[in-house]
Amino acid sequence: MASRLMWASRAASYLRISVFHRGFSSVVKDLKYADSHEWVKIDGNSATIGITDHAQDHLGDVVYVELPEVGASVTQGGGFGAVESVKATSDIYSPVSGKVVEVNEELSNSPGLVNSSPYDNGWIIKVEVSDAGEIKNLMDADQYSNFCDEEDSKH
């Protein structure tokens, strides 16, 4: 957990955003979140997408990331790929609709980036957003943090 706090602080410093810690998983303040545990960073009509610290922690060591093709369409809430962690494949869902403009090729050789740097070097795809209005359907950091707490407390 100490190393997780350290990388989160370093990532925060690099990204110039504030990070707060909700117990065991980190949440980054200026991102938006889906209830399927993906995050999205919006920059104009460009979106960068990955899975959250909560997700990577619960999935375990990622050994493979199934990436979409550049040019593929994604829809909000629709699946666009999967991560494999040891014995399980888990679908990943896009928080926004649009077109995939870039995929993180580094993940082919270093899938563990999803675990070690979920909000930074472990990003998965970049999307040209087709409907900025959909962002209102996503959670902010506080809402996502509460969502994770509720989900974990049910089990």
Add this chain to the structure above:
Amino acid sequence: MTISQTRNIGLPLMNLLKLKGFSILLQLQLEEQLLRTSSENWCILNDGTSDPTVVMGVSGKPAELLEIESVVLDQVPVIRRFTGGGTVLVDDGTIFVTFICSKDAIPGLQPYPRPIMSWSSLLYNKVFQGIGDFHLRENDYVFGERKFGGNAQSIIRSRWIHHTSFLWDYKVGNMSYLKLPKRAPEYRLSRGHLDFICRMKDYMTRSNFIERTVEATGFYFSVRSVDLEAIETPSNIKFCPSSRLLAKQELEAAARAL
């Protein structure tokens, strides 16, 4: 009302499909269809598959995992399945048990790999109670230090599948199609296949295992038997399974690329 009938009240329904000698490729495609298009819970029990077949996980690389020359020469089918995990050689000595569940089917169970794996070990603890030194070791089912059951999972938004291939028996010669995997559990300790695995037939009969598995499932679910013919693909849902047979050309190209 009997005690067992009383206990069933309130348990979620589980459709039990029992097969024998069913094609593993068709089984995998059926499983993915039920995972992605059904909202019900399913337990599939396939007692053996007709032809010896290699089954790799979703990210398996043939050149790293298989002795491709022998596989191609002996025309052993190679399948890439939709779930994660490692490579197995399955045949008529393999018993397959699959659970496909909605995420709320087991109260308090988080739909993530490790909780699902742990829950499965509770079910199989009941199956193997009093029979051998059974436990879940990392992600394998073992008697003592030897593996007899391999697991794989796939998790989607509101459902998950956990399936197991049990080595009720195996042919020593078939193990030579498999290389030692690079990614192996720590407890394997670099043991070759034959020193790492064991046969379930040394512990119980096939029918006893199947009977006990169905009974253990009944502890968590209200089980009803269904026939394969009764399973329909909903006509309004387009579904294309991803588990597939690898072509000979693909295997040969993989071997050349190494």
